[in-house]
Amino acid sequence: xxxxxLRVVALTYLLFLLVLPVGIVFWxxxxxxxxxxxxxxxTPNAVHAIQLTVLVAGGAVVANTVFGVGTxxxxxxxxxxxxRLLDALLDLPIAVSPVVVGxxxxxxxxxxxxxxxxLGERGLDVIFAPPGMILxxxxxxxxxxxxxxxxxxxxxxxxxxxxxxxxxxxTFQTFRRITLPAIRWALVFGVVLTLARGLGEYGAVAVVSxxxxxxxxxxxxxxxxxxxxxxxxxxxxxxxxxxxxxIVVLLATNLLRPREAA
Amino acid sequence: xxxxVRNVSKRFGDFVALDDVSVDxxxxxxxxxxxxxxxxxxxxxxxxxxxxxxxxxxxxxxxxDSTHLPPQRRDVGFVFQHYAAFKxxxxxxxxxxxxxxxxxxxxxxxxxxQELLELVHLEQFAGRYPAELSGGQRQRMALARAxxxxxxxxxxxxxxxxxxxxxxxELRAWLRRLHDDVHVTTVFVTHDQEEAMExxxxxxxxxxxxxxxxxxxxxxYDEPANPFVMTFIGPVTRFGGRLVRPHDLELTAHPEAGxxxxxxxxxxxxxxxxxxxxxxxxxxxxVQVTRAEADELGVEAGSRVFVRxxxxxxxxxxxxxx
Amino acid sequence: xxxxTTDQIGAYGGPAAAGRRRTLGSRAGxxxxxxxxxxxxxxxxxxxxxxxxxxxxEGGLTGFWRAVTTPETAAALTLTVGASLIVVAVDVVMGxxxxxxxxxxxxxxxxxxxxxIDMPFALPTIVAGLVLLTLYGPASPVGxxxxxxxxxxxxxxxxxxxxxxxxTVQPVLLELDREMEQAAASLGAxxxxxxxxxxxxxxxxxxxxxxxxxxxxxxxxxxSTVLISGNLPFKTEVAAVHIFGQIQSDNIQGAAAESTVxxxxxxxxxxxxxxxxxxAARRG
Numbered sequence: 001x002x003x004x005x006l007r008v009v010a011l012t013y014l015l016f017l018l019v020l021p022v023g024i025v026f027w028x029x030x031x032x033x034x035x036x037x038x039x040x041x042x043t044p045n046a047v048h049a050i051q052l053t054v055l056v057a058g059g060a061v062v063a064n065t066v067f068g069v070g071t072x073x074x075x076x077x078x079x080x081x082x083x084r085l086l087d088a089l090l091d092l093p094i095a096v097s098p099v100v101v102g103x104x105x106x107x108x109x110x111x112x113x114x115x116x117x118x119l120g121e122r123g124l125d126v127i128f129a130p131p132g133m134i135l136x137x138x139x140x141x142x143x144x145x146x147x148x149x150x151x152x153x154x155x156x157x158x159x160x161x162x163x164x165x166x167x168x169x170x171t172f173q174t175f176r177r178i179t180l181p182a183i184r185w186a187l188v189f190g191v192v193l194t195l196a197r198g199l200g201e202y203g204a205v206a207v208v209s210x211x212x213x214x215x216x217x218x219x220x221x222x223x224x225x226x227x228x229x230x231x232x233x234x235x236x237x238x239x240x241x242x243x244x245x246x247i248v249v250l251l252a253t254n255l256l257r258p259r260e261a262a
Numbered sequence: 263x264x265x266x267v268r269n270v271s272k273r274f275g276d277f278v279a280l281d282d283v284s285v286d287x288x289x290x291x292x293x294x295x296x297x298x299x300x301x302x303x304x305x306x307x308x309x310x311x312x313x314x315x316x317x318x319x320x321x322x323x324x325x326x327d328s329t330h331l332p333p334q335r336r337d338v339g340f341v342f343q344h345y346a347a348f349k350x351x352x353x354x355x356x357x358x359x360x361x362x363x364x365x366x367x368x369x370x371x372x373x374x375x376q377e378l379l380e381l382v383h384l385e386q387f388a389g390r391y392p393a394e395l396s397g398g399q400r401q402r403m404a405l406a407r408a409x410x411x412x413x414x415x416x417x418x419x420x421x422x423x424x425x426x427x428x429x430x431x432e433l434r435a436w437l438r439r440l441h442d443d444v445h446v447t448t449v450f451v452t453h454d455q456e457e458a459m460e461x462x463x464x465x466x467x468x469x470x471x472x473x474x475x476x477x478x479x480x481x482x483y484d485e486p487a488n489p490f491v492m493t494f495i496g497p498v499t500r501f502g503g504r505l506v507r508p509h510d511l512e513l514t515a516h517p518e519a520g521x522x523x524x525x526x527x528x529x530x531x532x533x534x535x536x537x538x539x540x541x542x543x544x545x546x547x548x549v550q551v552t553r554a555e556a557d558e559l560g561v562e563a564g565s566r567v568f569v570r571x572x573x574x575x576x577x578x579x580x581x582x583x584x
Numbered sequence: 585x586x587x588x589t590t591d592q593i594g595a596y597g598g599p600a601a602a603g604r605r606r607t608l609g610s611r612a613g614x615x616x617x618x619x620x621x622x623x624x625x626x627x628x629x630x631x632x633x634x635x636x637x638x639x640x641x642e643g644g645l646t647g648f649w650r651a652v653t654t655p656e657t658a659a660a661l662t663l664t665v666g667a668s669l670i671v672v673a674v675d676v677v678m679g680x681x682x683x684x685x686x687x688x689x690x691x692x693x694x695x696x697x698x699x700x701i702d703m704p705f706a707l708p709t710i711v712a713g714l715v716l717l718t719l720y721g722p723a724s725p726v727g728x729x730x731x732x733x734x735x736x737x738x739x740x741x742x743x744x745x746x747x748x749x750x751x752t753v754q755p756v757l758l759e760l761d762r763e764m765e766q767a768a769a770s771l772g773a774x775x776x777x778x779x780x781x782x783x784x785x786x787x788x789x790x791x792x793x794x795x796x797x798x799x800x801x802x803x804x805x806x807x808s809t810v811l812i813s814g815n816l817p818f819k820t821e822v823a824a825v826h827i828f829g830q831i832q833s834d835n836i837q838g839a840a841a842e843s844t845v846x847x848x849x850x851x852x853x854x855x856x857x858x859x860x861x862x863x864a865a866r867r868g
Contacts, residue, residue, distance in 0.1 A: 002775070003689060010685040011697070013678055017743055018703055021715040024725070028718055067624050074617045086621065088858070093629060095850035097804030098709075099824045100843040103831055104632030107639055107840070139628055171613075200708030203806035203824065207831060220710045220807070227714065227811065239711045246706035253706075254699045313766050333769045340770040346763035350785045359781075360771035404767075411771060 022243060029240040032233075040237035045214050049222040049238070056130060056205070056218060057198030060137035064194050068145025069187065073179075075146070076153040093142040101139050102207020105132060128210035133218070136204035141197040148190030149183050156182045189256040196249040200242060264289040264415060264447040265310060270319030272305055279305040280316070281471035287415075287449055287464075292441045294462035295451045298494070302471040303451045304419055310449065311417050312336050324414055336415075339408030339446075343420040345400040347392035353403050354379070354388040360411035378406040381440075398429040405437075409444070418450035422457070434461055455495050459483070467491050499547040501569065508550040512572040513538060515559055521570035526561050540569060633847065639840035651841035659818045660826035661845060667734065667822070668802035671741040675798045676791055679749025686750070687757040701751070704744050709807025712743055717812045732814040737822060740808040745801050749794030756790040757783075789864035796857035800850045 029037055040046060074080075075087055093101075109116045109126035119126055126132040160182070164174040180187075202220040209216035213225060219238055227235035265287035272280040279302045287293050295303040308314040310321055312333035320329045328336050348356050354375050361371045379385045382402040392400055401421055408416060421437070422430040438461050441448055452458050458465055459479045467474040467482065467490075475487040486492035489505055498505045502522070514521060524540040536556040539548045549569060551559075561567060640648055651657065686698050704712065716739060718724075721731040730736035760783065768778045806824035813820035815829075823846055830839035 006681060007685050007689050007691060010678075010682045014682065014697065014700070017739070017746065018700055020726075021712075021719045021743070022703060022707070024719045025711070025715045067621070070617060071621050074614070074621060078614045078617070080614055080618050082618075086618075086625075089625065089629075091854065092633075095800045095804070095847075095854055096633070097806060097824045097827070097843070097846050097850075099806050099827045099831070100636060100804075100846060101632075103827065103836075103839055103843055104636045106831075107635035107836075108632045135628060139632075142625075142629065196706050200706070200711070202708055202710045203828075206806075207828065220708045223708075223714060224710050224810065235714065239714050242708050242711045243715075246703065246708070246711075249706045250699055250702055253702065311770060313770070333766070334772050334774060336770075338770060340767065342763045342767060344761075344763065346761060346767040348764055348768070348782060349761075359768065359773075363768075363771060363773045363777060407767075407771070 025236065025239055025243055029236040036233050037237045037240065040234040041241065043234070045217065046222065046234065046238065048214055049217050049219045050241075052130065052133075052217065053199055053219040056133045056137055057195055057201075059130075059134040060141055060198045061191060061194050063134070063138050064141055064145050065187070065191055067142075068190060068194075069149060069183075071146050072149040072153055072183075076150050077158070090143045090146055093139050096139075098140060098201070098203025098205075099207055101136055101204035105135055105139070105204075105208050109135070127208055128212065128216060130216070132208045133205050133216065136208045137198045137201050140201055140204055141194045144193045144197060145187070145190035148186045148193065152183050152186040153179075185256055189253060192249060192252050192256065196246065199245055263287065264324055265449070266320075266322040267306070267310065268320045268322075270306070270309055270316040270321065272309060272314060272316050278471050280309070283319070283468075283471070283473055285466055285473055285476065287447065289447050290445050291463040292438070292448045292450070292461060293464040293466060294458035295449060295466050295468055296455060296458040296462075296494075297453065297468035297474075299453055301469045303453075303468045306468065307417050307419055307449060307451050310415075311338050311340050313340070337411075337413050338415045338417055339411065339413035341401070341404045341408050341416070341418040341421050343423045345392070345397075345404045345424075347400050347404065349392050352389050352391055353384060353395070356392065356403055357407045357410050359407065364411065374410060378410050381409075382406045396429075397425045398433055401425065401433065405440075409446070412446075414447065416446050416448045418448070420451050420453070423452075430457070437461060459495075467494065469494070497550070499549070500545050501542075501547050501571075502544070506571065508537070508548050510571065511547075511549045512570055513540075513549050513551055513555070513559055513561070514568045514570070517568050518570060519573070521568035524567055524569045526563055526565040526567060528563060529556070529561055531556075540567065542569060636840050636843050636847070639837060640844040642837055642840075647837070648841050648844075651838045652845055654838070656817050656821075657826065657838065657842055660821050660823045661842070663734065663737070663819075663821065664803050664823040665849075667737050667741055668799050670738055671745055671802050672795050672799045674742060675745050675749045676795050679746070679794055679798075680753055680787065680791060683750045683753035683757055687754060701747050704746050709744065709805070710810065713740060713808040713811040716740055716743060716808065721812060731812055732816060732820060734813075734820055736812040737809050737820055740812055741802045741805055744805055744808050745798040748797040748801065749791060752790045752794035752797070753787055756787055760786060789861060792860050793857055796853050796860075800853050803846060803849060 041050075071086075071090070075083060096104075106127050107113065109119070109132060111117060111120055111125075111127065116126060124131060126135065160178050161174050164178045169177065200220060201218075202224070205218055206221060206224075209218070209221065211217060211221050211225065217225065219242055223235050223238045223242070226232075226238070263286045267283060267285045267287075270280055270283045271278075281302075283302070283306060285306075295306060297303045305314060309316050310323075312328070312331055312335075316329065320327060322328060323336060323338070333340070348359065351359070357375045357378055358371050361374060366374075375388075376385070379388055382405060384399060384402055384406065387395060387399065387403075392403065395403065405418075405421075418437075422433050425433065434457055437450075450461075462479060464477065465479050465482050466476050469490055475482055475491045477485075482491065483495050486495060492498055492505050497508050499508045499511075500506075501511065512521075517523070522542045522544075524542040526538060526540050527546075528539040530537045530539075531553070534553060536551050536553055537548055538551060538556065538561055539546070541547075547569070559565075559567065640651070643651070652661075682701070686694065686701075716736075717731060719726065720728050720736065720739060722729055730739055764782050765778050768782045769775075773781065804824060805822065806828065809815075809820075809822050810825060813822070813825075815821045815825050817826075821829075823842060827839045827842050827846075830836075830842065
């Protein structure tokens with residue numbers, strides 16, 4: 001039957017491209033048991049990498065959530081010159097190669113440039129320091145919250161908000177008590193995506209951070225550096241951690257995603 | 263008989279859509295499958311078309327056992343309630359589709375499409391897309407498309423259900439005229455008894471997955487087989503332990519043989535007809551009379567009258583069940 | 585942003601007139617919002633990207649051309665575009681097939697498979713590279729060694745672009761009017777014909793969208809190729825990796841020039857995609 005044949009082809013493709021590779025990392029990591037994995041993840045460099053990753057991703061999440069909700073409201077609820085352009089430009093970051101992102105930020109905020117020098121004199125190092133890494137992470141995850149929230153805002157319409165106004169609620173009250181709860185799950189969805197993107201970013205951060213071990217090395221950079229230095233256990237341990245994070249994110253987004261037809 | 267359905271049953275999960283249904287569809291006639299929503303008539307139609315497979319039973323189309331044939335091979339035309347127009351093709355390509363699939367020569371296809379578009383009065387829309395047509399026009403296109411391949415049987419699933427009342431009436435009459443011209447065995451599904459009565463040569467009343475009655479509309483109306491059919495097909499009221507048609511009852515001012523005394527509760531003028539609600543010792547019922555009769559009797563709320571079935575009057579009545 | 589309700593309701597011709605486009609603030613509020621959004625975007629996206637293009641053009645058009653046509657750069661770009669085209673071709677076929685199986689078929693574990701499709705979105709690219717190297721590299725448990733080979737690059741790109749076509753096609757398949765297919769069947773079309781003449785034409789816009797996204801992603805890809813390809817210049821070095829190398833060697837102008845090429849290609853693809861979607865919407 002053709003139906004079964006199609007199913008087999010699809011599942012085999014996915015098996016070899018997706019399931020086996022991901023499965024193999026789990027197997028490979030725990031080949032010698034759980035002890036070495038825990039050891040590898042508790043070295044000072046590893047711990048620092050994890051902390052730095054959380055900091056950088058967290059910073060990007062906060063920035064992009066504020067930006068995301070605000071821009072979604074702007075685009076959906078307001079009319080202004082250039083609205084369509086802004087809407088289109090929001091998708092731009094997704095099309096840019098991560099390495100180019102890093103280069104772009106260096107060219108503007110590097111110590112050799114005007115902005116970089118000016119900020120550096122005031123004690124804010126951007127490139128080769130966490131702030132630059134946060135900027136890079138913001139760049140690559142820029143549209144995720146907007147794109148998650150905007151359709152929901154569009155769909156729920158303004159009637160409830162209008163009802164709130166007629167009952168005397170201020171703009172802020174209306175936002176907090178009517179709008180925000182309505183977009184709550186879409187917002188969480190967008191935040192989860194942004195967080196995952198931030199935790200997993202490699203290319204842009206690689207360029208912008210200078211990859212200084214123990215200082216500006218995130219979890220992803222740690223994986224690559226350890227692997228290139230033949231420290232496979234450490235590389236796989238961190239890779240496992242990141243893969244586990246990815247699976248948790250997959251489950252979370254799967255639960256949060258609006259169910260279309262069952 | 264063009265279509266013979268024998269002992270067909272079909273269930274969807276726990277829901278029994280068809281329960282041991284057997285029915286014969288006469289050749290060349292316009293048959294209506296009539297019944298309330300969810301009663302099984304669409305399912306029966308789709309089983310005949312091959313869009314559903316019955317759990318048990320057989321379907322014969324012009325003598326050939328078609329029970330397990332896919333729809334492609336049954337030579338039946340099917341028209342859907344929501345048109346199922348190929349929205350990415352023009353009207354002309356839609357109509358041509360069946361012929362193209364059969365690899366007919368291009369000249370023949372072109373000729374036939376033109377013929378059919380003229381038949382349904384859509385010639386000037388040949389190059390348009392379905393999205394540019396009204397609902398009624400789309401349905402006419404769907405009919406032309408189904409007829410293009412000269413099917414042995416034409417099946418229509420609530421073809422006018424998605425249209426406005428006015429368009430529905432027009433298309434209903436148009437379908438009847440079309441059938442008179444083209445004479446293909448046609449089966450259509452509807453829940454509107456007025457539509458069925460007006461259009462069909464033969465009625466099949468279906469309820470709860472079972473066939474309640476089969477026959478010409480007049481016969482089903484005058485000689486209903488059971489309370490359900492009687493109630494579904496036309497107006498009913500209860501009198502003397504039986505269901506009767508309100509217009510078959512007679513109101514008199516003076517006692518006549520077999521008449522029951524009654525008090526008038528309400529009189530409502532509905533254009534030509536007058537509805538008189540009365541109460542007898544045993545029943546609350548209503549009688550339909552003409553304006554002339556109402557005026558002659560001078561009935562109004564509170565009047566005393568007498569109700570009876572006129573002697574020798576053609577009466578449709580069944581024992582009122584539960 | 586004002587809080588006077590009468591202001592808001594009266595300002596734009598009443599709720600009925602404005603319908604869904606009611607504003608959540610006054611005109612000043614809108615202006616402020618637009619200003620802040622533009623500032624944020626400019627500081628983080630527009631100005632930096634502009635800087636790249638400026639730097640690329642520093643040596644004038646000749647300088648740009650020279651930077652972009654050095655043998656290694658040309659090799660990297662050719663490999664990148666070539667591999668991406670192959671990958672997109674495979675994605676189109678397999679993506680549509682997978683979407684079909686997920687929508688039209690029923691089998692145990694289907695929900696799990698559906699969730700897994702998004703794995704390449706969630707998994708960091710370097711980890712993807714590592715896992716592919718582990719499975720299809722020198723220590724491969726299945727005996728396939730693609731390390732240091734162009735096939736390795738292709739597999740890496742297939743991994744990261746997997747979800748795009750699937751996720752653009754799936755919703756369209758879900759919404760597709762099944763009755764069209766039934767009508768075609770009742771008119772005598774075989775299942776293959778029904779797919780070819782009824783289903784597929786309605787999927788073209790979605791497939792094209794997914795293909796465009798896949799292509800844009802593939803040409804930009806960095807992390808997943810770094811490990812399995814070995815980054816051999818002229819052989820398995822993709823553009824993004826080459827640019828990285830240029831930055832490391834302080835050849836900023838060359839890096840900027842190559843980056844600009846990638847940016848322009850990605851931009852063209854996305855603009856083309858937008859046009860296709862508008863055309864499709866009109867056909868509706």
